[in-house]
Amino acid sequence: MALTDTVSAEPTNSALPAARHTTSPTPRGPLSDRILTLVRREPLGDDALDGTTDLAALASVAVQRSSDIVHDDDIQLALFALYGLHYGSLADAHDGWEWHPHLISARRVLEAAFETQLRRDVEVPEIPEPTAAAVAETLFALTGAETDGPSLSRFVAAKATREQLEELLIHRSIYTLREADPHSWAIPRLTGRPKAALVEIQADEYGGGRPERMHATIFAGTMRGLGLDDSYGAYLDYVPAVTLASLNMMSMFGLNRRLRGAIAGHLAAFEMTSSIPSGLYARGFRRNGFDDDVCWYYDEHVEADAVHEQIAGRDLAGGLAEDEPELLADILFGAAACLTVDGWASAVIVEAWLAGESALRMPRATSIANGA
Numbered sequence: 001m002a003l004t005d006t007v008s009a010e011p012t013n014s015a016l017p018a019a020r021h022t023t024s025p026t027p028r029g030p031l032s033d034r035i036l037t038l039v040r041r042e043p044l045g046d047d048a049l050d051g052t053t054d055l056a057a058l059a060s061v062a063v064q065r066s067s068d069i070v071h072d073d074d075i076q077l078a079l080f081a082l083y084g085l086h087y088g089s090l091a092d093a094h095d096g097w098e099w100h101p102h103l104i105s106a107r108r109v110l111e112a113a114f115e116t117q118l119r120r121d122v123e124v125p126e127i128p129e130p131t132a133a134a135v136a137e138t139l140f141a142l143t144g145a146e147t148d149g150p151s152l153s154r155f156v157a158a159k160a161t162r163e164q165l166e167e168l169l170i171h172r173s174i175y176t177l178r179e180a181d182p183h184s185w186a187i188p189r190l191t192g193r194p195k196a197a198l199v200e201i202q203a204d205e206y207g208g209g210r211p212e213r214m215h216a217t218i219f220a221g222t223m224r225g226l227g228l229d230d231s232y233g234a235y236l237d238y239v240p241a242v243t244l245a246s247l248n249m250m251s252m253f254g255l256n257r258r259l260r261g262a263i264a265g266h267l268a269a270f271e272m273t274s275s276i277p278s279g280l281y282a283r284g285f286r287r288n289g290f291d292d293d294v295c296w297y298y299d300e301h302v303e304a305d306a307v308h309e310q311i312a313g314r315d316l317a318g319g320l321a322e323d324e325p326e327l328l329a330d331i332l333f334g335a336a337a338c339l340t341v342d343g344w345a346s347a348v349i350v351e352a353w354l355a356g357e358s359a360l361r362m363p364r365a366t367s368i369a370n371g372a
Contacts, residue, residue: 024081024090025236029074031062035081035106039093043100052102059109069117069245070344075110076241076248082107083251087181089233111252118249122340124332130325132318139265139313139335143272147339152346153277155353156284162226165288167359168281169223170235171349175247176297177223177232179216180205182247183270185254186263192323194264197315201271201308218297225294238360242345249341253334261327264320265334268312273339275306 024040027033038051047053059078066072084090085098097103125142128134156168175182180202187198207213220230229235253263278301285295292299317335321328352359 028077032074032077035078039097042094043096055102055106056109059106063113069114071241073241076244079110079248080244118337122337124336130321130328132314135318135321136313139268143269150350152350153280157280160284162288166226171243176219182250182254183267189257189260193319194316197311222297246341246345261330262334264317265331266338268317269335269338271308271312274301278302
């Protein structure tokens with residue numbers, strides 16, 4: 001697409017239907033193989049016949065054998081599949097498995113190990129006073145701090161090639177094609193001011209009642225603009241464990257009521273670190289000759305997230321800390337975990353590109369990349 005001279009008030013790249021769901025990914029080890037094979041069948045209603053009685057034990061074995069849960073392909077894909085039962089992310093998974101007790105037991109084993117590692121490895125700032133102003137100040141300081149290593153958004157703005165832009169969208173598609181859904185789990189878990197703040201943010205994420213303006217739909221249009229498949233999960237096999245871990249962490253925070261502080265903090269950090277990078281991403285796409293339709297997703301976030309960060313920091317996270325001070329430590333943990341895990345995922349991409357390599361797990365045919 002050629003770069004145009006006029007800026008459209010409302011680009012049209014999302015006029016087509018939102019992303020569809022695709023089939024299950026390829027297993028990455030014995031645990032994900034077992035789960036993916038299982039959920040494709042209809043439950044028989046007999047645990048012994050279904051072969052579910054040892055799932056928690058199998059999950060425990062996977063955890064014991066893993067030296068790094070965040071970067072463990074088998075565990076992160078297994079978690080993705082288990083969470084996918086709640087989202088409907090796996091088109092060929094039978095709905096009857098969603099609340100199966102042995103699958104939930106296996107998920108709890110994996111979640112416990114995942115959360116333990118995050119709490120060990122994520123550096124959380126000093127706890128402030130439980131006031132909206134103090135919490136917001138702490139979060140803005142946390143998200144505004146300089147980070148070690150090269151910046152993904154600055155690399156994209158200045159250096160990324162078309163092929164690297166495609167890889168960026170492939171990594172980001174794992175979350176962004178279902179943007180806002182993990183945080184929406186928190187809506188019924190909150191009350192009052194924090195709940196109203198979250199709903200205000202989410203209403204924008206879902207297009208304010210206009211399906212063509214849903215952020216996931218706009219992102220799907222960006223993918224199509226680069227000739228990529230916008231079906232949800234089309235590129236699951238290509239992304240590493242840490243990319244899955246980023247979404248799995250959101251799902252874990254959102255689906256567990258006891259972690260409602262963490263999901264609120266996560267969203268606050270997510271919004272506070274979106275506006276400026278989105279502008280840099282848009283610059284990188286335009287530098288490669290893409291027009292406003294392709295850049296719409298990032299242009300939208302420059303403006304929207306500049307507003308959202310204030311609501312998320314003061315009314316959502318800060319309001320929740322005032323209402324439930326006992327959640328303040330988790331609010332800061334969720335914010336710090338967002339920055340840390342997304343930093344790990346971005347580092348994988350930038351380090352590969354700086355080395356002149358692909359940031360994907362396996363080669364991707366050019367004909368597929370260019371939509372031929």
